[in-house]
Amino acid sequence: MRILALLILLLLAPAQAMAQFLPEEPAPVAGDAGIDELIRIIENDETRAALLERLRQTEEAGVPAEAPPDLSIVRQLAEYTRAAAEGTSTTLRSLGGVFIELQQGLSGTLSADLDGFRDVAIGVVLVGAGLFGSFLALRIIVLWAQGLIARRVTGRGWPSRILGMLGALVVDLGSVLLAWAIGYVVALMLVGGATGRMGINQSLLLNAFLLVETSKLVARAILQPRYESLRLIGVTDDNAAYWSFWLGRIISLLGYTFLFITPLLAANLSVGAASAVQVLVMATAVTIGIIVVLQNKDDVRTWLTGIAARRGNDGTGQLLILLGQYWHVVAIVYLVTLLVVWFANPEQALPFMLGATVQSAIAILVGVVIVGFIARFVSAGLSLPEDIKRRLPLLETRLHAFVPHVMLVVRWVVIAGVLLAIAQAWALFDFVGWIGSDGGQQVAGSVISAALIILVCIVLHVVVASWVEYRLNTSIGKTPTAREKTLLGLFKNAFTIALVVFGLMLALAQIGVNIAPLLAGAGVIGLAIGFGSQKLVQDIITGIFIQFENVMNEGDVVEAGGKSGVVEKLTIRSVTIRDLGGTVHLIPFSSVDQVSNMVRGFSFHVAEIGVAYDSDIAEVKQAMHDAFDQLMQTEHGENIIDELDMQGIIAFADSAVTVRARIKTLPGKHWAAGRAYSELVKTIFAERGIEIPYPHVTYVASAPARRPALPVIDGESREGGTPELPGEPSRG
Template identity: 55%
Template sequence: MLLRLLFISIVASFLSFSHGAFAQDMPSGQETPAASVEDLVRILENEDARNALLTKLKTQVSAAGQEAAVQTEPTLARQIAEQTRAAAEQIVTGGTAIWAGVTAVAAMLSGSSDVDYGVIWNVAIHVVLVGAGLFTSFFLVAMLMHVVQRRLEGRASGRHWSVRAAFMVISTVLDGLSVAIAWGAGYFIALQIIGGATGRMDINQTLLLNAFLMVEMLKVAMRLVLQPRFPAFRLIPMSDTTSAYWYFWLSRGVSLVGYTFMFVAPVIDTNVSPAAAQAVRVLVMLTVTVTGILIVLQNRVRVRATLSSRASRGRSDFISRASAVFAGVWHLVAIAYLIAFFVVWLVNPTAALPFMITATVQSFIAVLVGGLVITFISRFVNAGLRLPDDLRLRLPALEGRLQAFVPRVMQVTRTIVVIAVVIAIAQAWGLIDFLSWVTTERGQRITGSLFAALVILLFGFVAYLAMSSWVEYRLNPDYGSVPTSREKTLLSLFRNAFTIALIVLVTMLALAQLGVNIAPLLAGAGVLGLAVGFGAQKLVQDIITGVFIQLENVMNEGDVVDLGGVSGVVEKLTIRSVSIRSLDGTLHLVPFSSVDTVANMMKGFGYHVAEIRVAYRENIAEVKEAMQEAFELLQQTEWGEKIIGPLDMQGITAFGDSAITVRARIKTIAGGHWGAGRAYNEFIKDVFDRRGIEIPYPHVTLYMGEDKSGNAPPLRIKQQNIESGDEPAAIITS
């Protein structure tokens, strides 16, 4: 029952509203049908009438919803149509205002208007007097300040950029102070001289003074950046001609627009007509737009060459490519911007123009700051990285390593700066709302992840640099203890293993911070490792054999070894292979899987085995004495420090065809037996020559035989000339 009464009341209210609306639409004098509760009850009791009422209510509700949807959410075509209609209306309105202004000016010049020329003349006289005093005082104060600024430039010339920047700030303060003093002098003239006893000034004089302050302060800011008069203060790389050129046109444009909009147009609006003031504004904006287009066309080639200079020098980074692409279309973009600026000002100067000016200023500031940051980074990279001499001696490879990594890091930094400038420009023009997106949960998560990934990469680089520097310091023989061969081998292997582990760890952590699920990567790496283990048995054998060779300390870097059919000095050891430099300079890479036996000739100590061949007729005791003498002479040389034992005389070891072999051994430190052996051989030759001990060489003995009595048959020798004119030759005959 309660629900039925509630439904009846709602329907009654709706019918009352509907009847009221119908009554508004009906002509006056006609009665409006009254809806009573009895009529409503009869309608509800009749099934046909009730269905008709429900159908009508549904239709009206649907129509109202569609109308509300159209009003609240217009389509894109409707929005474009509305914007186009508004632009056309504003253009027509602007044209009408211009025509009205021209008409008003013409009427004023013809004398047919109701303008009070006496008032205009009085205003003009007062404004001219204030302007004369204002600009005269500004000229005199500027001349005085110019003398001081010129002296500051002389002191700053040739100094460091920080000193020049300090003098530049002082010069800019003096420049702004001259504007402030002239502005104060203008107010004094307007209040005390022209105002007289009343001490009051006209609004037109105030407009002139305020326009002067704003325009001249903007010129001070332009002089701060361009420095057309004092080149020593200029921090931007720019020639004097270029600086003077841009300051000339920019200052003229600022003066024309500033004084027109802040002084001339308001005065005309008050004393002549608003239409005439609008006509003056349009004429000035059109002049500035056309002048800007001509300046763009005049500098098209020069700016294009500047933008494409990096690419023309062979640079292929992102900034160079983007600058080269923009160099071909920059003038079209600039002209389109100037035309759009004029049209926007003409269509909607109260709302669109402030937005466009603000976006332009913000874009200019973003580009300026980004350019200064990139310039500083480029100067830092081009200046190079110089470490202190003490640190360079301790870590000889650190400077080269930093000089190799710093340009890449700076390139990444430059790219980040360019992206930040693009985001700032898009934010200024309303293309994106990056600041609002950053404050959202998703934005904070993404930016936090990127920042965390960059921090992880940075810490990984610092860890690699610290580890490499420590290994390099430990391997430097000029500082600390001299590293042994074992230390060199283990430190080199540790550096390689640490680098691989660090790269894997940093990559995994960075990917995890970016939201990548690394669990499948780890599982895939395990499966891949298993597949490699089955498919690359030689590689697994290399690694396993290398591990045991390192654990058993069979060889180290600098050892002379014989393995895999190759003999030489071990230059490099990895977990999989060994690099050997043979005597002739050939580098051999031997995998550990092909190594069956390792012969290390520099483990602990070494022996020089001296096997001396003497003639059969020599006294062996005298030969041993001579060999001992040569050993004593060897001990008196620099090789004596490498000898760690007496001469090991082993005596006769072999009877040859023409000589007897006498052996002795000299025990030296590891690796010293080759040099000591060569020096010992020299002393053997000198001592044997002095003692007359024969060191025989291979020869042939002619044996003629002998009889039973032991007598050898005679050997007949006959001399005979072989050819005419030759020396006689001896011929042996039996």
């Protein structure tokens, strides 16, 4: 009773639910007599003149002009309310008429030949018994064969699983076709009798069986509820059995009803009875669909939430979470709408809605497959051959940086294509007609051209960056010089900036943006920057001359702007220096008044050593030469490019004599060689007793102080003067 009450509510909901069951008034059609009379009047000159005169009089009399339509919101609301009321009244009348007609048909008040219907039913029952009996018997053989195939492919790869699924599908299809053939034999031999001819009703049953069971066969082949090894989709055994059961029941209910039962009732009983059965079956199918949706509400929500969690709850993940919260509402509304549309216009609206649904499902399925492939491709990443990795070690990293962004754009393009396909299927937007028009082709061509320009720019950037990387690779070919490193780095930066600017301008021009004002505006902005940013202009001009003069390159040790260190980065505007303590200094060229390069061409270690005044200078020089000879025997010897430059005494200090010598090395190698040389000199001086003086203080203890003689005044001695303090040091 609850189901019947729910069905009645669903039937009463739409405004024009049962309008298709009311008989329509035929439009009046002019008969042959009227046409002959009109021809006769036109052929006769007098009658034609009289007809024209009457038409002129009618025109002169004039027709009262119609009042302009009231387009106000109040009038439109009134018209809509009136139409809804009339539709509701028509629905109730048609619904009552259908049930009255069904009651009359079942009670025998209509002109239905119940005896003939009984004979037809007997023939159909005989054919059905032979058809479904043979099919059930064949199903036992099919299940045995499918089980054998499943055991053979268990534990094997995907090719074997696909072949096994196809084999099971062929076996199942063979049983359907064989049962269908047996049904035809039964219909021809038993029902047809001596004539060997069967009726249309038996043919309806056989054709309905073939279509319905083939549809159920496809569902069984996809889900494979009995054999997991033949299943190609990732669902559990319980879910596969659940969906296979309900899909089979719904397909059987709708298929046999619309393909067999209702045509049988309409031909042998009454159209009203057939229509009532259709209404009952459609409402039952929709009710089953709503029950299935409510049963799986939480499972689908959990599944979508899990997918969103694996995606890190990104934008698509948030959309999946929202869909999981309200998907059952959307599904129920769709099912009820499907029922309403079928009630309103089963011959046009229902096929349109079903076709749009199938097209939308196919578009979504194709989009999901493409997006899934893209996601798998991005997650798997690119793996280049070892030879390319050795030649271009940064190419794989660069591709890993570009490919996800490109694939993200492709993903959104696929999503847009799916949305357009859905809009096309539901006639929301005629994309095919629009793309076939001149405006659509122009817009599509502009967008494709802009996309190709951007793609070409990306490819050029990757190619140029890879070429620069190849030229700077020290393991392939000759080692690049510091000048090449600097110029290639500047070229890559300048090329990237120019490529971005020109590519953006060309892309904007392709989509119809007038770039002339942009170029003029860029010129004005550049002029304003030139006047307002003098420091920036000074940086660039100074940087250009520094590059022309080749005073420093990347990797050089320089002093610029009061900071010294290794040049890590050199642009047209600034230089980046890392000092000895690891601090990075960004120095604009406008603050550089001079540059001191410490590693250009060659380097010198200047050894200025102070020795005591009483040292033998010849012995000191010999010791320094011996230290240089020992230095040449170490790993630093390969960096020394000349003999020791002994320059001798260069200064007389307060407590030492300064002796100078120079060691010429490769650029930048003088610091390490100088440290090693100083250690050797210190060791040899200590061995030979050569003193390296240093400032010191000598403390000398004095004798006890004596009292000075006192002067004698008037025969008496007087004490006076300043006594000498004991222990006063004397500086040495």
